[in-house]
Amino acid sequence: MDTCKKCKNELDFWQVLKSFWLNYRSIKCFFCGALQQHADRNKLFGAFVIFLTLIFTARLLFTGEFNAMILLGYVLVTAFTAIIFSLGAVPFLRFNILQTQRFENKNKG
Numbered sequence: 001m002d003t004c005k006k007c008k009n010e011l012d013f014w015q016v017l018k019s020f021w022l023n024y025r026s027i028k029c030f031f032c033g034a035l036q037q038h039a040d041r042n043k044l045f046g047a048f049v050i051f052l053t054l055i056f057t058a059r060l061l062f063t064g065e066f067n068a069m070i071l072l073g074y075v076l077v078t079a080f081t082a083i084i085f086s087l088g089a090v091p092f093l094r095f096n097i098l099q100t101q102r103f104e105n106k107n108k109g
């Protein structure tokens with residue numbers, strides 16, 4: 001899990017997950033209030049989560065039959081899978097502090 005670039009406290013898992021789902025909305029540090037912006041690479045993780053989800057669930061659409069129940073099941077399974085995969089992506093998300101544009105804390109990895 002990434003830390004606040006100002007006070008070094010760990011960012012809240014659920015807050016990060018929520019901001020990930022709200023189209024990479026910036027989050028406020030729980031401890032010092034500093035605004036944290038999603039790093040560009042987080043969008044790659046987002047694309048990757050969607051990609052994996054579709055690969056994982058696509059086969060459900062090719063069961064031979066097709067009706068409203070199968071479609072509903074597909075939508076539910078896809079949403080559930082996307083949530084599970086995004087849970088796995090949260091620890092890899094990185095943030096930049098919004099106020100300063102300097103890169104003194106360049107992350108490795």
Ligand SMILES: [Zn+2]
Pocket residue numbers: 004005006007008009029030031032033034
């Ligand atoms: Zn902070």
